[in-house]
Amino acid sequence: MNHKRIVSPEEKFPKVPESLFLFRSCTGSVEYPGTENAIKEILKLLGIKAVMDPDQTCCSGYLLTCSAYKPEFSLAVTARNLSLAERKDLDVFAFCNGCFGYLSELAHIILHNPDYKAMANSVIAPMGYEFKGTARIYHVQELYRRLQSNLVALVKRPLQGLRVGVHYGCHYLARQYGILDDGGYPSYIEDIISSLGGTPVFYKERQACCGYAVGRGFTHKENVVHPHLYSKLKSAREEGVEILVTVCPGCNTALDREQPALSERSGEKFGIPAIDVGQLIALALGVAVQKLGFKANTVPLDEVLRKISADKGENIQ
């Protein structure tokens, strides 16, 4: 096993893929459908073919960590979903930290434990699948980093100094091996933001969890999630963050949907929209605003769109 903690984007992708298996995220296609659309638009502009497979299901990880599923089920689901990519000879690109983390972790468990591999394959074999372990698993953000200069060359709507706070989310940075940056103090997304004309803001609780993790938004909203999110969003507001970007639609849900309740509790205003980093990149590349699905957001983006002169009906590609 390669124990290198941090790898460069070029080491990660010596060759940029021509096609990839884009792993559908439940939250990214239902709660915030603009996430998936933005990524497809960016990949189109980069000349990379995104293949989605209607036979793919939920990764099944979230309810596993909510203790509603046992690992046997999620191991089998992971083996089945990954075998779909293997059949097409493609690597998997997830755009939800949950999907990414669960796929990587569960595949690791299957591949390092012959009993689990046999178990998972024996349940999916009657359906005609076999997981071999050849498909590699990436997060789409890794590709943005690899192709950052290509993205910069495509900018049509510079971010005009927009003050952007990044929320990395736990399940990418918590990986011990093979991540793009120092998980203890990452800055690669801030670097992408600057190169698109934005102003990255290193607010104090930048690396704090979104709080929705493993279902705590359902079981411990008042006593754990709200106080935790309050101090996170307060630190963003104090540093003048105008918009938060995430790499996980699950985190996005917590940061966006909880703001009215936090305002009610504290009597303070937040008003900081939260979107996927892909949606912000797509805006910078001039993708039409109506393709990005901001109608799904609780905190409106009007001020942000005005600042970067993105009219609602406009398509400047």
Place this chain on the structure above:
Amino acid sequence: MARETLKDSLAGHADGYKLLDNLSSCLGCGKCVGNCPAARQTPSYNPRQIIRDVLNGAEERWLKSEEIWRCLWCAGCYTLCPMDISYPLLIMQLRYRAVEAGYGLQYIAPFKKFAMRAREDGLTFAPGGSKGRERVQGIRSGIGASPWPEISEKAKAEYTALFDLCGVKRDLEGMPEDAAEPLDLNYLGGRIVYEP
């Protein structure tokens, strides 16, 4: 039994799924606690103490506790651990064991309906009601996507089949309703108070 062997067998007991073979290497350094957002809110939740108790065979008091349900699974502990101990995989298994012993059921009960719906949809957290579905369809159509995520009937049927085959349906339907209330531990004078 030699202390090290005893530690290993106790750790093995807590790690029924064999996901953490290095638990007994814990140094007790507490870096995990210092980087834990749940411990920051609730000092009576303490990952280092939980590992120590598991290794000493005293985890029962945690299985009964409300505290073990506060972990956010953010892996802040794992990120800093000098011994590479994946604590989230321990808490996951402690929760299973708590549920098997009849504790903490109210913390998994809210997910029963989402799980049973995911069984049908092949998607998690898709709205069940027609109003919620219409909202999603409206937003998706507005951005030029198909009104509903493109998931095949085959995918849904196979998700359901794996769900049932792996015993998830049986476990969820068999969940007893009369769950014991987990104990809320106290934190007084810098110590966790285990007895009510």
